[in-house]
Amino acid sequence: MKFPGQRKIKHYFPVSQPKPVLPTSEVQPDKDTYIVGLDETIVDVVANVSDEFLNTFNIKKGLSNLVDADTASAIYKELTAQGCISDHFAGGTIGNTIHNYSVLADDKSVLLGVMSANITLGSPAYHYICHTSSKVDMNHLQGVPGDIGRGITLITSDGERTFAIAPGDMDELNTDHIPENIIAGAAALVTCAYPLRHQGKPIKSAMIEALKYAHKHHVPTVLTLGTKHLVEEHKEELLKLIKSYVSVLAMNELEAEALTGLSDPLQAANAILNHVDIVLLTVGPDGMYLCGHTDDEQKRETTNPIKSGGLADFNRWEFSRPMIREACSKPIKVFSHIDPYMGGPEKIRNTNGAGDGALSALLHDISANHFHKETIPNSSKHSAPFLAYSSFAQICKYSNRVSYEILAQNASRLSRGLPEREDSLEEAYWER
Ligand SMILES: Nc1ncnc2c1ncn2[C@@H]1O[C@H](COP(=O)(O)OP(=O)(O)OP(=O)(O)O)[C@@H](O)[C@H]1O
Numbered sequence: 001m002k003f004p005g006q007r008k009i010k011h012y013f014p015v016s017q018p019k020p021v022l023p024t025s026e027v028q029p030d031k032d033t034y035i036v037g038l039d040e041t042i043v044d045v046v047a048n049v050s051d052e053f054l055n056t057f058n059i060k061k062g063l064s065n066l067v068d069a070d071t072a073s074a075i076y077k078e079l080t081a082q083g084c085i086s087d088h089f090a091g092g093t094i095g096n097t098i099h100n101y102s103v104l105a106d107d108k109s110v111l112l113g114v115m116s117a118n119i120t121l122g123s124p125a126y127h128y129i130c131h132t133s134s135k136v137d138m139n140h141l142q143g144v145p146g147d148i149g150r151g152i153t154l155i156t157s158d159g160e161r162t163f164a165i166a167p168g169d170m171d172e173l174n175t176d177h178i179p180e181n182i183i184a185g186a187a188a189l190v191t192c193a194y195p196l197r198h199q200g201k202p203i204k205s206a207m208i209e210a211l212k213y214a215h216k217h218h219v220p221t222v223l224t225l226g227t228k229h230l231v232e233e234h235k236e237e238l239l240k241l242i243k244s245y246v247s248v249l250a251m252n253e254l255e256a257e258a259l260t261g262l263s264d265p266l267q268a269a270n271a272i273l274n275h276v277d278i279v280l281l282t283v284g285p286d287g288m289y290l291c292g293h294t295d296d297e298q299k300r301e302t303t304n305p306i307k308s309g310g311l312a313d314f315n316r317w318e319f320s321r322p323m324i325r326e327a328c329s330k331p332i333k334v335f336s337h338i339d340p341y342m343g344g345p346e347k348i349r350n351t352n353g354a355g356d357g358a359l360s361a362l363l364h365d366i367s368a369n370h371f372h373k374e375t376i377p378n379s380s381k382h383s384a385p386f387l388a389y390s391s392f393a394q395i396c397k398y399s400n401r402v403s404y405e406i407l408a409q410n411a412s413r414l415s416r417g418l419p420e421r422e423d424s425l426e427e428a429y430w431e432r
């Protein structure tokens with residue numbers, strides 16, 4: 001476990017403690033610190049297109065559009081004819097998130113999903129495996145006869161990404177491939193709302209089963225909302241799922257509005273906090289919000305300038321650490337906001353995966369807390385049942401920094417961690 005950022009440390013964090021056994025790539029629930037992700041396994045086929053191209057195929061810009069096999073073939077044929085496919089890259093919103101987590105934490109994660117049982121050179125499955133960290137344990141994947149999903153990722157000249165998703169066998173994941181013991185030992189379970197749009201496919205029950213296991217074993221459950229029209233179409237079902245099982249909810253501002261009817265991100269986050277412990281809300285060029293709860297006794301006041309927006313003086317307690325609302329004797333809501341790191345990269349060619357990057361940093365902080373608590377249970381860091389190691393404000397900085405790195409690396413997944421010299425995320429923060 002790598003620490004999420006060096007501070008002028010007060011608390012011992014045993015990052016370099018040698019493991020007592022020889023390392024194995026397979027996750028061992030009683031020995032390892034890891035997170036579990038459940039996803040529709042998808043390879044992103046990246047192509048640069050014009051806005052007219054999207055209109056021709058009736059693809060809604062900025063969203064994830066589900067298309068049938070014929071439309072996917074027609075799009076693929078046209079892209080090949082125009083010679084504009086630039087890359088095949090592993091994707092899937094949760095695949096991206098746990099890969100990034102493993103790169104940041106330099107530690108293990110487990111992927112639950114499907115994989116082609118026979119992988120040929122150049123196939124979607126081949127590209128997926130090639131671009132996934134070796135720290136992502138794939139031993140629990142379900143083999144399927146056909147292809148994994150293909151997410152045709154259409155990048156327009158403004159850097160916006162739009163998906164046309166051809167599902168293949170990605171939704172065949174069944175409950176037999178949801179290992180309770182692996183979920184029970186995890187620092188967190190992370191999944192997405194996308195399986196809800198495949199009613200009648202096994203993956204939906206598999207996802208709910210995984211959430212139930214996590215809930216039963218008190219493992220924090222993290223859900224990311226996917227895309228706006230999915231939220232609009234499945235709002236009631238989603239709300240029920242969120243209220244029953246979800247601790248941390250991640251989304252962008254369009255998805256937040258679809259869920260709450262509120263276009264102001266702070267007011268939307270405030271409403272969602274009535275159902276979950278933590279909300280991560282990314283707002284593109286306006287940065288991100290991290291909101292949650294802490295116990296009144298544990299609250300810590302910020303030394304940053306006080307901000308007002310949809311809520312007055314909203315960041316007053318952003319130096320507090322996130323807690324499960326039910327674990328607070330007197331819960332208070334905490335809100336933190338940050339502008340994009342250094343204003344964002346000078347040129348953004350592709351925004352794909354920036355939100356997934358932010359979530360992976362939050363997961364790193366949650367698992368670092370889990371690791372620290374297992375290793376040094378009587379540390380004052382655990383005087384109350386905190387959900388994360390750092391404060392809301394610090395996690396915001398870290399998440400934002402990781403999003404910047406995704407944008408700067410021009411790929412949906414990190415190919416390397418953050419530079420060591422910047423680990424503190426303090427000194428160099430606003431200097432270009
Ligand atoms: N145009 C931009 N300029 C500067 N920073 C940006 C820009 N777009 C995104 N970011 C950074 O990336 C983070 C996440 O972006 P965004 O809100 O677009 O995520 P998203 O829509 O969930 O993305 P995805 O679903 O592709 O992962 C933002 O919080 C911000 O830090």
Ligand SMILES: O=c1[nH]cnc2c1ncn2[C@@H]1O[C@H](CO)[C@@H](O)[C@H]1O
Pocket residue numbers: 040042043044064090091092093094096151163165194352353354355356412
């Ligand atoms: O329907 C879907 N299911 C799972 N992942 C998806 C879907 N649509 C898009 N993405 C994934 O979202 C990532 C960026 O956040 C992309 O890498 C893409 O593969």
